[in-house]
Amino acid sequence: MTTSLRLNNDLSVAQFVELTVTAERLGFDQVWVSDDLFLRSAPVMVAAAAVATSRVGLGIGIMNPYSVHPAEIAMTSATLAELSGGRFLLGVAAGAEEFLGWAGIPRPKPLTRTREAVRALQVLGAGGRPVEHEDTGPGWTAEAHLRFPAAAPVYVGAMSPKMLGMAGAVADGVLPLLYPPEHFPTARDLVHAGAVEAGRDPASVDLAAAFWVSVDEDRAAAERALAEKIAYYGASFSPYLLERAGLAVADFAGIQAALAAGEVGRATDLVTPQMLGLGIAGDADEVVRRCRWLQDEGATHLSFGPPLGPDPVRAVTVLGEQVLPRL
Template sequence: MTYSLRVNNDLDVATLVDLAQRAERHGFDQLWVSNDLFLRSAPVLLGVLAAKTERIRLGVGIMNPYSVHVAEIAMMAATMQEATGGRFLLGLAAGSAEFLAWAGIDRPRPLTRTAEAVTAARALLGARDVRGELPEWFGPSAELRVPPGAPVPVYVGGMSPKMLEMAGRLADGVLPLLYPPEHFADARAQVLRGAEDARRSPDEIDIPACFWVSVADDAEEARLALAAKIAYYGPSFAPYLLTRAGLAIEDFAPVTAALEGEGLDAAARLVDDRMLALGVTGSVAQVVERCRSLREMGATHLSFGPPLGPDVRQAVDVLGTEVLPALAAVPR
């Protein structure tokens, strides 16, 4: 079983180093750092973490081929593979159209552009099974002059069925954001459908169950931390994902009104249990039970994402000292 943490790139360097070292001590296998625009630079953060950790694998989740050319993404990945001693993981996706618009960047043909970026990145980074050539917009001498010592695994971040199927055809792994976590069964099937189309073995693709979690010694504080996350992002979720939890966009109207009129704390208090089910929170026993249900659906990699808890350090400790051992105690 593989366990990973996902954190946002709004964390300061000292906090992130502390979290990475805690995660490594607790036995987590991977740490992924987001690269959202106008926050801290994930490649720089991961460079620091490379020097401050020894075993845990380090991933950027995600880079996009619109704000940075895939050749430069591959350069970064190859260098990070060297700096980490072969522990680097590269996440690619189309990125948020809204975030890219903040920088005045358009996002045409997201599925095609992401597929091209994945193929190009894997070709440049040493993959031995790349199907197809570099996109035509590459020149004839397109190759890394300092290639990585070992191929860099390339993951696709996505939620839509078409993006997940593309990941199954082309990528080493996929980071499907799951709202609710139980959407994993459908997401996994979509990835494997793409793998089957490309005549790839399911064993070739890492498919983490990527969900939001919030844990703390105080279950109510943990609940409110997740509620705040859902109050802010919930109304923007794809309707077909919300239906998995018995929800519709209209259900968030009072939450959105409170957010706009009274602020995030007021909005969070209007998030009900159905909305909270979009992530995982509650007692350690309840978190473990939701995780076990994902294993029963076929998950071999559980990926715990923000908010993690009202205190991220405490949350990583609770996950590492209570949740992971409880999961390990019951054979899969």
Template sequence: MRFSVRLNNDLPLREYARLARAAEAAGFDQIWVSHDLFLRSAPVLLATMLQATERIAVGSGVLNPYTLHPAEIAMLAATLDELSGGRFLLGLAAGAANFLEWIGVRQERPLGTTRQAIRAIRAVLAGEPVPGWGPEAYLRFPACLVPIYLGAMSPGMLRLAGELADGVLPLLFPPEHFATVAPLIAEGAARAGRSLDEIDLAACVWCSIADDRDEAEAVLRDKIAYYGSAFSPLILERFGLTRADFEAIDRALQVERDPARARRLVTESMLQIGLVGTPEAILPRLERLVEMGARHLSFGPPLGPDPVAAIELLGRAVLPHFGRR
């Protein structure tokens, strides 16, 4: 079994070194940080976490080729890999179309654009020419191939992950969505003559954990309120929801600027998107994931009212349950 922690890039900078050290001490294999627009810059956070740790792998979860050119992504990956002594993991995805619209960027041809980005980044890291780029397009310092993890949710992107990626970061809404995700990745892998066993499939769940259920639930409600309208129709259908169900929440957040009201509008059905409560409360759904074939459990934000305490709780009560001491 493999275990990882995922963080949003919305915390004070000083927190990331502390969180990375806590994850390493708790026995996690990887820690990831997002690069969502208009929050803190993930490259800075990644460097901070790498310099604060010695063993744990640190990954970008995720960069996209629309706001950052593949050449710059390759430069960043090579530099962070050098800084870390080989512990950096490159998380890549097409990004969320509605967030890209904030800055007037259209998410055109997401599958083709992502495929081209993966191939270009690998070529640059390997010192090979990139089709369509000039002969001057090469790194001026030695680099290694960095593992590329694809953030994927749509069937097409999941198949692409199976075809090309070293690992996959599928957001599982709900966690049981793993049963749909794994066959699609396996299909893409088979198309490329690969096996699913060759791919690090991280079962990425949202988890808010604390000894106090109400405190844990409030944090998950805030997360769902912020991102709910960006969920794909496929995800919403699983809960009998539509994007219209999030209109009042969006209005409370964006127009009324009332996060407390937005939190109250999150329904019990919406809460099933993630895991919430004490370690004992979330174990049954995690066990079902493992029964379905998950070999990498990835715990993502909000984690809990106190993220460090949540990481420590997971290390004490959840990882040992699955054999990690």
């Protein structure tokens, strides 16, 4: 079984490095960091972690082809693969339309653009030229190739059915965001169907069960930490996923208004028990119970995402010492 830790780029570089070093010591296989706009630079954070670790895989989940051109993503990926000794993992997705909108960046044809970016990045990482392939998008010339190719596995962050199917068809791995975790069987079937349709063996795709978790002996404290994360990101979730949890983007209107007014505490208070069900909150026993269900459904890669708990270092330690050995 593969285990990974997903962290947000709202952490300081020092905090991220400390958590990554802790995760490596506790036996996690991978550590990922988001690259959300207007927070810290994920490539810089991964570079800092690369020089502080020696074994654990290091990923950015995700970069998007709208705010950064695939050529520059390829440069970043190859450089981090070189720096880390081949441990770098690249996550690509269309990105959240709301967050891109903050910078006035349009997001046309997300499925097409993401697929083209994935293929171009795979070709560039292998030392090839995108212009020689029909599925890498327009605009490339014969001079568009890396002068120091260094391949990294390309994962796709996906939520919608079409994006999940596309990821199964072309990606090396998939990070399906499971809000709630019980969405895994549906996501799995969509990824596998995409792989089969493309003539691929579904087992060749590293399919992560990527969920949010907040662990603490104090259940109320664990739920509060998760509620803060849901308050910030909930409205940007795919309507498709929210609908499966009995929710809609409109349900987060009051939360969004509170956040816009700078009232983070009030926004957190407005997160309902139904919204908390989008992730896992509780003690180690509760996390193990929910994870064993995922394993029973065929999950071979468990990916634990933020907030992890009211004390992130303690939470990662609990996951490594009390959860992973039981799975």
